[in-house]
Amino acid sequence: MRVVLDANVFASALIRPQGPPGTILALLLREQAFELVLSPVIVDEVQRVLRYPRVRKHLALSDDELDLWLVALEIVAVPVPGDLEVDVVAADPDDNKYLAAAVEGLADLVVTGDDHLLGMKAYEGLQIVRAREFLELLRQPSG
Numbered sequence: 001m002r003v004v005l006d007a008n009v010f011a012s013a014l015i016r017p018q019g020p021p022g023t024i025l026a027l028l029l030r031e032q033a034f035e036l037v038l039s040p041v042i043v044d045e046v047q048r049v050l051r052y053p054r055v056r057k058h059l060a061l062s063d064d065e066l067d068l069w070l071v072a073l074e075i076v077a078v079p080v081p082g083d084l085e086v087d088v089v090a091a092d093p094d095d096n097k098y099l100a101a102a103v104e105g106l107a108d109l110v111v112t113g114d115d116h117l118l119g120m121k122a123y124e125g126l127q128i129v130r131a132r133e134f135l136e137l138l139r140q141p142s143g
Helices: 007-015 020-031 040-051 063-076 093-104 131-139
Strands: 002-005 035-038 109-111 126-129
Touching (some): 002 007, 002 093, 020 063, 020 131, 035 040, 040 063, 040 093
């Protein structure tokens, strides 16, 4: 299963590792439970969000540890060039990057906490779900 994770999922995972986003990232990094699709603009946003003072103060990682964590994500990810552009999230055009990466990377899901994306529920055949819903999908026995 190929998946795009919103920057808010990464931030939530590091702030509260025991929550659904943290469990999702642990399953990715420890068990490769799914394929993470990343584009350069998503990587840039994740780096930017994790360095916001209001986010950074909640992270237990040093700057060096955070840098290594980001490198680990890029190593395990399926990279896409980020050439595709979509314009479907009128309320927050910045969210379009997640849909573009998902389509470009042939993803099955976008996992987010963003209401603009969640309100769409689906786009071009891919589902848009919350972290908790994705975790439930990961825990289902494959058949």
